[in-house]
Amino acid sequence: MKRLLILGGGTAGTMVANRLVKELESDDWKITVVDESDTHIYQPGLLFIPFGTYDKKDVIKPRRRFLPTDSELILAQIDHIEPDSNRVWLKDGRSLAYDYLIITTGSRIVPEETPGLAEDEWRRSIHDFYTLEGALALRDKLRDWEGGRLLMHVTEMPIKCPVAPLEFLFLADWYFHEAGIRDRVDLTLVTPLPGAFTKPKASEMLGALLEEKDIHVEPEFNVERVDPDDKQIISYDERTIDYDLLVTVPVNMGSEMIERSGMGDELMFVPTEKHTLKAQHHDNIFVLGDATNLPSSKAGSVAHFQVDGFIENFLRAIRQQALLPSFDGHANCYIESGFGKGLLIDFNYDVEPLPGRFPLPGFGPFALLQESRANHWGKLMFRWMYWHLLLRGKELPIPAELSMAGKWN
Amino acid sequence: MTTLQDVSLDTEGFMVDPNAWNPEIAEALAEEEGLAPLNERHWAVIDFVRKDWGETGESPTLRRITKQSGVNTKELYALFPKGPAKKVARVAGLGKPKGCI
Numbered sequence: 001m002k003r004l005l006i007l008g009g010g011t012a013g014t015m016v017a018n019r020l021v022k023e024l025e026s027d028d029w030k031i032t033v034v035d036e037s038d039t040h041i042y043q044p045g046l047l048f049i050p051f052g053t054y055d056k057k058d059v060i061k062p063r064r065r066f067l068p069t070d071s072e073l074i075l076a077q078i079d080h081i082e083p084d085s086n087r088v089w090l091k092d093g094r095s096l097a098y099d100y101l102i103i104t105t106g107s108r109i110v111p112e113e114t115p116g117l118a119e120d121e122w123r124r125s126i127h128d129f130y131t132l133e134g135a136l137a138l139r140d141k142l143r144d145w146e147g148g149r150l151l152m153h154v155t156e157m158p159i160k161c162p163v164a165p166l167e168f169l170f171l172a173d174w175y176f177h178e179a180g181i182r183d184r185v186d187l188t189l190v191t192p193l194p195g196a197f198t199k200p201k202a203s204e205m206l207g208a209l210l211e212e213k214d215i216h217v218e219p220e221f222n223v224e225r226v227d228p229d230d231k232q233i234i235s236y237d238e239r240t241i242d243y244d245l246l247v248t249v250p251v252n253m254g255s256e257m258i259e260r261s262g263m264g265d266e267l268m269f270v271p272t273e274k275h276t277l278k279a280q281h282h283d284n285i286f287v288l289g290d291a292t293n294l295p296s297s298k299a300g301s302v303a304h305f306q307v308d309g310f311i312e313n314f315l316r317a318i319r320q321q322a323l324l325p326s327f328d329g330h331a332n333c334y335i336e337s338g339f340g341k342g343l344l345i346d347f348n349y350d351v352e353p354l355p356g357r358f359p360l361p362g363f364g365p366f367a368l369l370q371e372s373r374a375n376h377w378g379k380l381m382f383r384w385m386y387w388h389l390l391l392r393g394k395e396l397p398i399p400a401e402l403s404m405a406g407k408w409n
Numbered sequence: 410m411t412t413l414q415d416v417s418l419d420t421e422g423f424m425v426d427p428n429a430w431n432p433e434i435a436e437a438l439a440e441e442e443g444l445a446p447l448n449e450r451h452w453a454v455i456d457f458v459r460k461d462w463g464e465t466g467e468s469p470t471l472r473r474i475t476k477q478s479g480v481n482t483k484e485l486y487a488l489f490p491k492g493p494a495k496k497v498a499r500v501a502g503l504g505k506p507k508g509c510i
Contacts, residue, residue, distance in 0.1 A: 156472070220492060222471075224483070236486040266476045 002029050005088060005098035007078055007257075009035035009063050011043070011391065012289025012303035013104035018393030019311050021068040031071040032096065034088070038063045038075055041132055042386055044300060044379075047164055047336070049135035050142055051175045056132065058383075066391045078105075081261040083282050100284050100318065103270055105255035107160050107290035107298050113251040114155055116226030126228060126246045129168065130160065138247065142175070147184030148244030153233065154191045155223055157198075158267075159252045160290055160298040163345070165189060166196060166206055167336040168247065173213045174338035188216040190233065190241060195219055199352035202345055205369050209337060252298070254291050269293035274349070275325035277310055278317075286314065296329040296349065304390055305330040308400035330402045332358075334379035342375035344368055346402065354407040359398055361406025368407065413437050423498065423505050427462065430502025438500045444489065447500075451488050454480050458501040468503045470494070 004020065006013045017033055024031070045059035064073055077091040081101065088096045109130045111118035117126060127141060128134035150172065152165050159165075169187055176182040189196065189210065195203040196210055196217060210217060224236045232240045254268035263270055263279070271280040272292040279285035288306050290298040309326025316323055329349030336342050344366045345353035356368040365374045389396055416434055417425040422441075424430060435455060439445045447455070457478035461469045471494050475482045489496040494506050 222482075222486075236482055237491055266470070266473050 001027075002099040003097065004029055004031045004100045004102070005096055006031065006033045006102045006104060007081075007088065008104040008106055008255075008289075008291070009033045009040070009067060009073065010104060010106050010289065011300045012106070012291075012307065013102070014040070014063075014066050014391045015304065015307045015393055016102055016104065016288060016310070017067055017071050018391065019307060020314065021070050022393070023311060023315060026070055031068070032074060033067055033071055034074045034076060034078055034090070034096070035063060036075065036077045038073075040066060040391075042383060044161070044386070045383060046129055046132065046135045047167055047171070049132075050129055050138040050168075051171050052139060052143075056136065059132065061387065066387075078255075078257045079260065080257055081263060081285075083261070083263065083285060086284065098284075100314070101282075101286070103258070103279070103285065103287045103291050104289045104303075105257060105291045107252045107254055107269070109250040110253045111248070111250040113253075114223060114226060116228050117248065117250060119228055121228035125231065125244070126226065126248060128248055128250060129164075130249060141245070145245060147176075147181045149186040149188065149242060150245045150247065151233070151241060151243040152187070152189050153223070153246060153248040154189075154193075155249060155251050156192060158295075158298060159249050161333070162197070162297055162299075163333050163335045165191070165249055166210070169210065169215050170213065170338040171336055173215060177339075186216070187214070188218060188241070190218045190221045190223075192222045193219060199347065201355075202347075202353040202369060205355075206335075206343075209343075209371070213338070258291070265293050267293075273323075274329075275327050276313055276323040277306060277327055278313075278323060284317075286310065286317075294329070296327075297331040297333070299331055299333060300386070300390070301332045302330070304396065305332075305400045307393075326400075328401055330400060332398060334375055334382065336376065336379055337371050340376050341371045341373055342377075342379050343371055344375045344378065346407075348402040351402055351404070351407075356407035358406060359403075361403075413441070419504075421505055424502040427502045427504070430459075434502060435500050438502075442489075442496055442500065444496070444500065450480060450484065451500075454478055454485065454488065454497055455501045458497055458503065462501070462503055468498045468501075468506045470506070 039060050040063040042059040045054045048054040067073055079089040079091045081088050086098050123137040127138040129138055152169050154165050176185045196206040197203040222236050223233050226233050231243050234240050258264035258268045270287045272287040272294055277286050279287050289303040296302050306327050313323045332346045334342050334344050346358055347353040353369055357364040358366045358368050366378055419425055439447050485493045498506050
Protein backbone atom coordinates (compact mmCIF):
# COMPACT_ATOMS: atom_id res chain seq x y z
CA MET A 1 0.00 0.00 0.00
CA LYS A 2 1.43 3.35 -1.05
CA ARG A 3 0.71 6.60 0.66
CA LEU A 4 -0.01 9.94 -0.96
CA LEU A 5 0.28 12.71 1.59
CA ILE A 6 -1.33 16.09 0.91
CA LEU A 7 -0.25 18.93 3.21
CA GLY A 8 -3.03 21.51 3.42
CA GLY A 9 -6.74 20.95 2.75
CA GLY A 10 -7.56 24.33 1.21
CA THR A 11 -8.67 24.99 -2.34
CA ALA A 12 -5.77 23.26 -4.09
CA GLY A 13 -5.40 20.36 -1.63
CA THR A 14 -9.11 19.55 -1.62
CA MET A 15 -9.38 19.62 -5.41
CA VAL A 16 -6.36 17.36 -5.80
CA ALA A 17 -7.65 14.85 -3.26
CA ASN A 18 -11.04 14.66 -4.97
CA ARG A 19 -9.56 14.21 -8.43
CA LEU A 20 -6.88 11.69 -7.45
CA VAL A 21 -9.20 9.52 -5.41
CA LYS A 22 -10.99 8.72 -8.69
CA GLU A 23 -7.76 7.86 -10.50
CA LEU A 24 -5.84 5.82 -7.92
CA GLU A 25 -6.83 2.25 -6.98
CA SER A 26 -8.00 2.30 -3.37
CA ASP A 27 -6.38 -1.12 -2.83
CA ASP A 28 -2.99 0.31 -3.74
CA TRP A 29 -3.12 3.87 -2.44
CA LYS A 30 -4.00 5.55 0.79
CA ILE A 31 -4.65 9.30 0.53
CA THR A 32 -4.03 11.35 3.67
CA VAL A 33 -4.69 15.06 4.03
CA VAL A 34 -3.15 17.01 6.92
CA ASP A 35 -4.52 20.39 7.98
CA GLU A 36 -4.42 22.28 11.26
CA SER A 37 -8.14 23.08 11.35
CA ASP A 38 -11.43 21.64 10.20
CA THR A 39 -12.69 25.00 8.91
CA HIS A 40 -12.55 25.59 5.17
CA ILE A 41 -12.77 29.30 4.36
CA TYR A 42 -14.11 30.46 0.99
CA GLN A 43 -11.38 33.05 0.61
CA PRO A 44 -12.82 34.99 -2.38
CA GLY A 45 -15.78 35.78 -0.09
CA LEU A 46 -13.66 37.65 2.46
CA LEU A 47 -13.67 40.72 0.19
CA PHE A 48 -17.43 41.08 0.61
CA ILE A 49 -17.52 40.85 4.41
CA PRO A 50 -16.36 44.42 5.20
CA PHE A 51 -19.31 45.74 3.15
CA GLY A 52 -21.87 43.48 4.81
CA THR A 53 -22.65 41.48 1.62
CA TYR A 54 -21.47 38.24 3.17
CA ASP A 55 -21.29 37.23 6.81
CA LYS A 56 -19.11 34.68 8.54
CA LYS A 57 -21.59 31.86 7.94
CA ASP A 58 -21.46 32.49 4.16
CA VAL A 59 -17.76 31.75 3.87
CA ILE A 60 -17.01 28.82 6.19
CA LYS A 61 -17.85 25.14 6.03
CA PRO A 62 -16.35 22.01 7.61
CA ARG A 63 -13.24 20.92 5.70
CA ARG A 64 -14.03 17.23 6.08
CA ARG A 65 -17.28 17.55 4.15
CA PHE A 66 -15.40 18.45 0.95
CA LEU A 67 -12.75 15.74 1.13
CA PRO A 68 -13.36 12.29 -0.38
CA THR A 69 -14.83 9.73 2.04
CA ASP A 70 -12.07 7.31 1.05
CA SER A 71 -9.38 9.68 2.24
CA GLU A 72 -8.03 10.21 5.74
CA LEU A 73 -7.96 13.70 7.32
CA ILE A 74 -5.49 14.34 10.11
CA LEU A 75 -6.10 17.54 12.05
CA ALA A 76 -2.66 18.51 13.33
CA GLN A 77 0.04 21.13 12.95
CA ILE A 78 2.92 20.21 10.70
CA ASP A 79 6.38 20.68 12.09
CA HIS A 80 8.54 19.93 9.06
CA ILE A 81 9.12 17.79 6.01
CA GLU A 82 12.15 15.51 5.91
CA PRO A 83 12.44 15.00 2.15
CA ASP A 84 15.51 12.78 2.31
CA SER A 85 13.66 10.15 4.32
CA ASN A 86 10.20 10.75 2.74
CA ARG A 87 8.68 11.64 6.07
CA VAL A 88 6.60 14.49 7.54
CA TRP A 89 6.85 15.33 11.23
CA LEU A 90 3.84 16.70 13.08
CA LYS A 91 4.13 19.06 16.04
CA ASP A 92 2.65 16.48 18.38
CA GLY A 93 5.64 14.21 17.70
CA ARG A 94 3.94 11.84 15.26
CA SER A 95 5.50 11.26 11.87
CA LEU A 96 3.95 10.20 8.59
CA ALA A 97 5.83 8.34 5.87
CA TYR A 98 4.92 9.01 2.27
CA ASP A 99 5.65 7.74 -1.22
CA TYR A 100 4.48 10.95 -2.86
CA LEU A 101 3.95 14.35 -1.25
CA ILE A 102 1.82 17.24 -2.47
CA ILE A 103 2.38 20.59 -0.78
CA THR A 104 -0.70 22.82 -0.80
CA THR A 105 -0.08 24.91 2.31
CA GLY A 106 -0.92 28.19 0.59
CA SER A 107 0.10 31.70 1.46
CA ARG A 108 -0.66 33.88 4.49
CA ILE A 109 -0.27 37.49 5.56
CA VAL A 110 2.59 38.40 7.90
CA PRO A 111 1.93 41.91 9.26
CA GLU A 112 4.83 41.54 11.71
CA GLU A 113 7.22 41.99 8.76
CA THR A 114 6.42 45.72 8.61
CA PRO A 115 7.33 47.81 11.69
CA GLY A 116 4.34 49.61 13.20
CA LEU A 117 1.69 47.51 11.49
CA ALA A 118 0.77 44.79 13.97
CA GLU A 119 0.95 46.92 17.10
CA ASP A 120 -1.63 48.85 19.18
CA GLU A 121 -3.58 50.22 16.22
CA TRP A 122 -3.89 46.82 14.48
CA ARG A 123 -7.61 46.29 13.83
CA ARG A 124 -8.40 49.76 15.24
CA SER A 125 -7.19 52.16 12.52
CA ILE A 126 -5.09 49.59 10.62
CA HIS A 127 -6.98 46.70 9.02
CA ASP A 128 -6.68 43.74 6.69
CA PHE A 129 -9.32 41.71 4.87
CA TYR A 130 -7.23 38.64 4.03
CA THR A 131 -8.27 36.84 7.22
CA LEU A 132 -11.79 36.17 8.51
CA GLU A 133 -11.07 38.03 11.78
CA GLY A 134 -9.62 40.96 9.83
CA ALA A 135 -12.57 41.17 7.44
CA LEU A 136 -15.06 41.11 10.34
CA ALA A 137 -13.14 43.78 12.29
CA LEU A 138 -13.06 45.99 9.19
CA ARG A 139 -16.81 45.55 8.73
CA ASP A 140 -17.37 46.81 12.27
CA LYS A 141 -15.01 49.72 11.65
CA LEU A 142 -16.71 50.79 8.40
CA ARG A 143 -20.18 50.67 9.97
CA ASP A 144 -19.58 53.79 12.01
CA TRP A 145 -16.67 55.39 10.21
CA GLU A 146 -17.45 59.02 9.45
CA GLY A 147 -15.04 59.53 6.59
CA GLY A 148 -11.52 60.76 5.99
CA ARG A 149 -8.61 59.38 4.02
CA LEU A 150 -8.71 55.66 3.38
CA LEU A 151 -5.56 54.10 1.96
CA MET A 152 -5.75 50.70 0.28
CA HIS A 153 -2.16 49.69 0.68
CA VAL A 154 -0.18 46.82 -0.85
CA THR A 155 3.07 46.10 0.99
CA GLU A 156 5.04 43.90 -1.37
CA MET A 157 4.43 41.62 -4.35
CA PRO A 158 3.50 38.83 -4.74
CA ILE A 159 0.15 38.87 -2.95
CA LYS A 160 -2.72 36.43 -3.02
CA CYS A 161 -5.41 37.59 -5.47
CA PRO A 162 -3.60 40.65 -6.88
CA VAL A 163 -6.88 42.23 -8.05
CA ALA A 164 -8.49 42.18 -4.58
CA PRO A 165 -7.12 45.61 -3.53
CA LEU A 166 -8.69 47.16 -6.65
CA GLU A 167 -11.98 45.39 -5.98
CA PHE A 168 -11.89 46.62 -2.40
CA LEU A 169 -11.61 50.22 -3.65
CA PHE A 170 -14.40 49.82 -6.21
CA LEU A 171 -16.68 48.30 -3.60
CA ALA A 172 -15.69 50.96 -1.04
CA ASP A 173 -16.56 53.70 -3.55
CA TRP A 174 -20.03 52.13 -3.97
CA TYR A 175 -20.47 51.52 -0.23
CA PHE A 176 -19.65 55.12 0.73
CA HIS A 177 -21.93 56.41 -2.05
CA GLU A 178 -24.81 54.36 -0.60
CA ALA A 179 -23.95 55.60 2.89
CA GLY A 180 -24.11 59.17 1.59
CA ILE A 181 -20.59 60.06 2.71
CA ARG A 182 -18.56 59.52 -0.48
CA ASP A 183 -17.79 63.27 -0.59
CA ARG A 184 -16.14 62.96 2.81
CA VAL A 185 -13.97 59.99 1.87
CA ASP A 186 -10.69 60.13 -0.03
CA LEU A 187 -9.83 56.74 -1.56
CA THR A 188 -6.20 56.11 -2.54
CA LEU A 189 -4.41 53.00 -3.79
CA VAL A 190 -0.82 52.84 -2.51
CA THR A 191 1.17 50.21 -4.40
CA PRO A 192 4.77 49.14 -5.03
CA LEU A 193 3.80 48.57 -8.68
CA PRO A 194 4.23 51.27 -11.33
CA GLY A 195 0.43 51.39 -11.83
CA ALA A 196 -2.89 49.77 -10.95
CA PHE A 197 -1.80 46.30 -12.16
CA THR A 198 1.31 44.57 -13.46
CA LYS A 199 0.26 43.95 -17.03
CA PRO A 200 0.23 47.00 -19.37
CA LYS A 201 -3.23 46.76 -21.02
CA ALA A 202 -5.04 45.81 -17.81
CA SER A 203 -3.13 48.44 -15.84
CA GLU A 204 -4.20 51.13 -18.31
CA MET A 205 -7.82 49.98 -18.35
CA LEU A 206 -8.11 49.57 -14.59
CA GLY A 207 -6.21 52.83 -14.05
CA ALA A 208 -8.83 54.65 -16.15
CA LEU A 209 -11.62 53.03 -14.13
CA LEU A 210 -10.02 54.19 -10.88
CA GLU A 211 -9.76 57.72 -12.23
CA GLU A 212 -13.39 57.68 -13.37
CA LYS A 213 -14.39 56.77 -9.81
CA ASP A 214 -12.16 59.48 -8.32
CA ILE A 215 -9.82 56.97 -6.68
CA HIS A 216 -6.21 58.16 -6.51
CA VAL A 217 -3.09 56.06 -7.08
CA GLU A 218 0.31 56.40 -5.38
CA PRO A 219 2.54 54.10 -7.44
CA GLU A 220 6.02 52.72 -6.69
CA PHE A 221 5.60 53.12 -2.95
CA ASN A 222 7.69 50.59 -1.03
CA VAL A 223 6.75 50.86 2.62
CA GLU A 224 9.51 50.84 5.23
CA ARG A 225 7.38 51.38 8.30
CA VAL A 226 4.05 52.62 9.60
CA ASP A 227 3.75 55.29 12.26
CA PRO A 228 0.52 54.21 13.98
CA ASP A 229 0.38 57.22 16.30
CA ASP A 230 0.86 59.92 13.67
CA LYS A 231 -1.11 57.80 11.18
CA GLN A 232 1.46 57.88 8.40
CA ILE A 233 3.11 55.34 6.19
CA ILE A 234 6.74 55.96 5.30
CA SER A 235 8.56 54.55 2.26
CA TYR A 236 12.20 53.52 1.90
CA ASP A 237 12.82 56.61 -0.21
CA GLU A 238 11.31 58.72 2.61
CA ARG A 239 7.97 59.67 1.14
CA THR A 240 5.15 59.88 3.70
CA ILE A 241 1.41 59.50 3.22
CA ASP A 242 -1.13 60.42 5.91
CA TYR A 243 -4.22 58.31 6.53
CA ASP A 244 -7.25 58.10 8.76
CA LEU A 245 -7.93 54.47 7.94
CA LEU A 246 -5.24 52.14 6.64
CA VAL A 247 -6.44 48.98 4.89
CA THR A 248 -3.35 46.99 4.10
CA VAL A 249 -2.33 43.78 2.41
CA PRO A 250 0.68 42.81 4.52
CA VAL A 251 3.63 40.82 3.17
CA ASN A 252 2.46 37.42 1.90
CA MET A 253 4.53 34.38 2.78
CA GLY A 254 4.28 30.63 2.57
CA SER A 255 3.97 28.37 5.59
CA GLU A 256 6.65 28.54 8.29
CA MET A 257 6.71 24.75 8.05
CA ILE A 258 8.36 25.22 4.61
CA GLU A 259 11.13 27.27 6.17
CA ARG A 260 11.61 24.77 9.00
CA SER A 261 12.01 22.11 6.30
CA GLY A 262 14.71 24.17 4.56
CA MET A 263 12.64 24.02 1.38
CA GLY A 264 11.60 27.64 0.84
CA ASP A 265 12.86 30.79 -0.86
CA GLU A 266 13.11 34.12 1.02
CA LEU A 267 9.30 34.33 1.20
CA MET A 268 8.93 30.66 2.27
CA PHE A 269 7.50 29.70 -1.12
CA VAL A 270 8.72 26.42 -2.58
CA PRO A 271 10.87 26.59 -5.74
CA THR A 272 8.70 24.75 -8.27
CA GLU A 273 9.08 23.77 -11.92
CA LYS A 274 7.06 26.26 -13.90
CA HIS A 275 5.20 23.90 -16.25
CA THR A 276 5.09 20.57 -14.36
CA LEU A 277 4.59 21.76 -10.73
CA LYS A 278 7.22 19.34 -9.45
CA ALA A 279 9.34 20.66 -6.56
CA GLN A 280 12.66 21.72 -8.10
CA HIS A 281 14.86 19.49 -6.02
CA HIS A 282 12.65 16.47 -5.32
CA ASP A 283 11.15 13.97 -7.74
CA ASN A 284 8.35 12.72 -5.48
CA ILE A 285 7.14 16.13 -4.28
CA PHE A 286 4.72 18.41 -6.12
CA VAL A 287 3.58 21.89 -5.15
CA LEU A 288 0.23 23.40 -6.11
CA GLY A 289 -1.77 26.54 -5.39
CA ASP A 290 -0.33 29.55 -3.57
CA ALA A 291 2.58 27.63 -1.98
CA THR A 292 4.72 27.75 -5.15
CA ASN A 293 7.25 30.43 -6.08
CA LEU A 294 5.83 30.59 -9.63
CA PRO A 295 5.22 33.94 -11.34
CA SER A 296 1.55 33.04 -11.81
CA SER A 297 -1.20 34.67 -9.77
CA LYS A 298 -1.89 33.29 -6.32
CA ALA A 299 -5.59 32.55 -6.77
CA GLY A 300 -8.13 29.75 -6.65
CA SER A 301 -8.71 29.87 -10.40
CA VAL A 302 -5.00 29.28 -10.96
CA ALA A 303 -5.03 26.31 -8.59
CA HIS A 304 -7.98 24.93 -10.53
CA PHE A 305 -6.18 25.21 -13.88
CA GLN A 306 -3.07 23.67 -12.32
CA VAL A 307 -4.98 20.64 -11.09
CA ASP A 308 -6.37 19.86 -14.53
CA GLY A 309 -2.94 19.18 -16.04
CA PHE A 310 -1.39 17.95 -12.82
CA ILE A 311 -3.56 14.83 -12.54
CA GLU A 312 -2.16 13.44 -15.81
CA ASN A 313 1.36 14.34 -14.73
CA PHE A 314 0.98 12.69 -11.35
CA LEU A 315 -0.15 9.48 -13.02
CA ARG A 316 2.85 9.70 -15.34
CA ALA A 317 5.16 10.26 -12.36
CA ILE A 318 3.99 7.10 -10.55
CA ARG A 319 4.47 5.13 -13.79
CA GLN A 320 8.03 6.59 -14.04
CA GLN A 321 7.16 8.43 -17.26
CA ALA A 322 8.46 11.87 -18.24
CA LEU A 323 6.31 14.79 -17.12
CA LEU A 324 4.47 17.00 -19.62
CA PRO A 325 4.73 20.82 -19.59
CA SER A 326 0.99 21.11 -19.01
CA PHE A 327 0.63 24.27 -16.89
CA ASP A 328 0.75 27.58 -18.78
CA GLY A 329 0.16 29.98 -15.85
CA HIS A 330 -3.52 30.39 -16.76
CA ALA A 331 -5.55 32.68 -14.47
CA ASN A 332 -9.12 33.86 -14.77
CA CYS A 333 -10.40 36.47 -12.33
CA TYR A 334 -13.66 38.27 -11.85
CA ILE A 335 -13.09 41.83 -10.68
CA GLU A 336 -15.94 43.47 -8.83
CA SER A 337 -16.16 47.10 -9.96
CA GLY A 338 -19.07 48.26 -7.79
CA PHE A 339 -22.67 49.33 -8.52
CA GLY A 340 -23.59 45.78 -9.50
CA LYS A 341 -20.99 45.45 -12.22
CA GLY A 342 -17.80 43.54 -12.71
CA LEU A 343 -14.94 42.82 -15.08
CA LEU A 344 -13.31 39.57 -16.05
CA ILE A 345 -9.66 39.02 -16.95
CA ASP A 346 -8.13 35.91 -18.50
CA PHE A 347 -4.34 35.58 -18.88
CA ASN A 348 -1.30 33.33 -18.45
CA TYR A 349 2.52 33.42 -18.16
CA ASP A 350 2.86 34.87 -21.66
CA VAL A 351 -0.45 36.45 -22.63
CA GLU A 352 -1.55 39.56 -20.78
CA PRO A 353 -5.25 40.26 -20.08
CA LEU A 354 -6.92 41.44 -23.29
CA PRO A 355 -10.42 42.68 -24.11
CA GLY A 356 -12.86 40.21 -25.71
CA ARG A 357 -15.65 37.77 -24.82
CA PHE A 358 -15.47 34.66 -22.60
CA PRO A 359 -15.72 31.68 -22.59
CA LEU A 360 -17.50 31.51 -25.96
CA PRO A 361 -15.65 33.70 -28.49
CA GLY A 362 -17.77 36.64 -29.69
CA PHE A 363 -20.71 35.67 -27.49
CA GLY A 364 -19.68 35.54 -23.87
CA PRO A 365 -21.80 35.85 -21.81
CA PHE A 366 -18.88 37.43 -19.98
CA ALA A 367 -17.03 40.50 -21.28
CA LEU A 368 -13.25 40.52 -20.87
CA LEU A 369 -11.56 43.62 -19.46
CA GLN A 370 -14.69 45.75 -19.53
CA GLU A 371 -17.50 46.35 -17.07
CA SER A 372 -20.77 44.42 -17.31
CA ARG A 373 -23.57 43.21 -15.06
CA ALA A 374 -23.07 39.61 -16.20
CA ASN A 375 -19.52 39.66 -14.83
CA HIS A 376 -20.81 40.71 -11.40
CA TRP A 377 -23.34 37.87 -11.40
CA GLY A 378 -20.58 35.56 -12.54
CA LYS A 379 -18.63 36.43 -9.42
CA LEU A 380 -21.56 35.87 -7.05
CA MET A 381 -22.47 32.62 -8.82
CA PHE A 382 -18.89 31.51 -8.40
CA ARG A 383 -19.42 30.97 -4.66
CA TRP A 384 -21.95 28.24 -5.47
CA MET A 385 -19.64 26.76 -8.11
CA TYR A 386 -16.76 26.79 -5.63
CA TRP A 387 -18.48 24.66 -3.00
CA HIS A 388 -20.45 22.41 -5.34
CA LEU A 389 -18.24 21.91 -8.41
CA LEU A 390 -14.73 23.25 -8.01
CA LEU A 391 -13.69 21.75 -4.65
CA ARG A 392 -15.33 18.45 -5.50
CA GLY A 393 -13.26 18.19 -8.65
CA LYS A 394 -16.19 18.33 -11.04
CA GLU A 395 -15.96 19.79 -14.53
CA LEU A 396 -16.15 23.56 -14.82
CA PRO A 397 -17.27 25.09 -18.13
CA ILE A 398 -13.80 26.60 -18.66
CA PRO A 399 -10.80 24.94 -20.41
CA ALA A 400 -7.53 24.69 -18.47
CA GLU A 401 -5.29 26.13 -21.13
CA LEU A 402 -5.74 29.73 -22.16
CA SER A 403 -7.42 30.22 -25.54
CA MET A 404 -6.79 33.20 -27.81
CA ALA A 405 -10.19 32.80 -29.49
CA GLY A 406 -12.47 35.69 -28.59
CA LYS A 407 -9.65 37.95 -27.45
CA TRP A 408 -8.91 41.20 -29.24
CA ASN A 409 -5.24 41.94 -29.69
CA MET B 410 35.46 55.31 -20.77
CA THR B 411 33.23 52.75 -22.46
CA THR B 412 30.33 54.16 -24.40
CA LEU B 413 27.07 52.32 -24.81
CA GLN B 414 27.17 52.59 -28.60
CA ASP B 415 28.04 48.96 -29.18
CA VAL B 416 25.74 47.57 -26.50
CA SER B 417 22.25 46.45 -27.58
CA LEU B 418 19.60 47.77 -25.27
CA ASP B 419 15.84 47.16 -25.42
CA THR B 420 13.31 49.99 -25.65
CA GLU B 421 13.46 50.51 -21.89
CA GLY B 422 17.25 50.59 -21.79
CA PHE B 423 17.87 47.08 -20.41
CA MET B 424 20.63 44.98 -21.97
CA VAL B 425 19.35 42.50 -24.53
CA ASP B 426 22.13 39.99 -23.82
CA PRO B 427 23.17 39.71 -20.17
CA ASN B 428 26.22 37.67 -21.23
CA ALA B 429 27.63 40.67 -23.09
CA TRP B 430 27.85 42.62 -19.81
CA ASN B 431 31.15 43.70 -18.26
CA PRO B 432 32.10 46.09 -15.44
CA GLU B 433 32.85 48.94 -17.87
CA ILE B 434 29.34 48.70 -19.27
CA ALA B 435 28.04 48.79 -15.69
CA GLU B 436 29.89 52.06 -15.11
CA ALA B 437 28.47 53.52 -18.33
CA LEU B 438 24.91 52.47 -17.44
CA ALA B 439 25.41 53.82 -13.91
CA GLU B 440 26.48 57.14 -15.43
CA GLU B 441 23.17 57.29 -17.33
CA GLU B 442 21.26 56.51 -14.15
CA GLY B 443 23.12 59.25 -12.28
CA LEU B 444 24.81 56.73 -9.97
CA ALA B 445 28.45 57.03 -11.09
CA PRO B 446 31.04 56.53 -9.84
CA LEU B 447 30.04 53.15 -8.45
CA ASN B 448 31.47 52.45 -5.02
CA GLU B 449 32.29 49.25 -3.17
CA ARG B 450 28.73 48.95 -1.78
CA HIS B 451 27.18 49.31 -5.23
CA TRP B 452 29.50 46.55 -6.36
CA ALA B 453 28.51 44.32 -3.43
CA VAL B 454 24.95 44.48 -4.77
CA ILE B 455 25.87 44.13 -8.46
CA ASP B 456 28.22 41.21 -7.82
CA PHE B 457 25.56 39.40 -5.80
CA VAL B 458 22.92 39.99 -8.46
CA ARG B 459 25.20 38.73 -11.25
CA LYS B 460 26.16 35.66 -9.24
CA ASP B 461 22.53 34.90 -8.37
CA TRP B 462 21.45 35.34 -11.98
CA GLY B 463 24.20 32.93 -13.03
CA GLU B 464 22.82 30.32 -10.64
CA THR B 465 19.07 30.78 -11.03
CA GLY B 466 18.66 32.46 -14.43
CA GLU B 467 16.37 35.11 -12.86
CA SER B 468 16.92 38.67 -11.64
CA PRO B 469 16.64 38.41 -7.84
CA THR B 470 13.88 40.30 -6.04
CA LEU B 471 14.73 43.15 -3.66
CA ARG B 472 13.94 40.90 -0.72
CA ARG B 473 16.36 38.27 -1.98
CA ILE B 474 19.08 40.88 -2.50
CA THR B 475 18.70 42.32 1.00
CA LYS B 476 18.53 38.89 2.61
CA GLN B 477 21.66 37.57 0.93
CA SER B 478 24.00 40.38 -0.20
CA GLY B 479 24.69 42.00 3.18
CA VAL B 480 23.13 45.30 2.03
CA ASN B 481 19.89 46.16 3.83
CA THR B 482 16.84 47.72 2.20
CA LYS B 483 17.47 51.20 3.56
CA GLU B 484 21.00 51.21 2.18
CA LEU B 485 19.84 49.73 -1.10
CA TYR B 486 17.49 52.69 -1.57
CA ALA B 487 20.34 55.08 -0.70
CA LEU B 488 22.66 53.39 -3.24
CA PHE B 489 20.07 53.11 -6.01
CA PRO B 490 17.52 55.84 -5.23
CA LYS B 491 13.91 55.68 -6.49
CA GLY B 492 13.28 52.21 -7.77
CA PRO B 493 16.30 50.07 -6.84
CA ALA B 494 14.78 46.95 -8.42
CA LYS B 495 14.91 48.42 -11.92
CA LYS B 496 18.20 50.29 -11.44
CA VAL B 497 20.08 47.31 -10.03
CA ALA B 498 18.87 45.05 -12.86
CA ARG B 499 19.76 47.63 -15.50
CA VAL B 500 23.28 48.35 -14.23
CA ALA B 501 23.94 44.63 -13.73
CA GLY B 502 23.01 44.03 -17.38
CA LEU B 503 19.95 41.91 -16.65
CA GLY B 504 16.44 42.22 -18.08
CA LYS B 505 13.70 44.26 -16.49
CA PRO B 506 12.53 42.49 -13.32
CA LYS B 507 9.35 40.57 -13.99
CA GLY B 508 6.50 41.92 -11.90
CA CYS B 509 4.51 39.14 -10.34
CA ILE B 510 0.97 38.76 -11.56
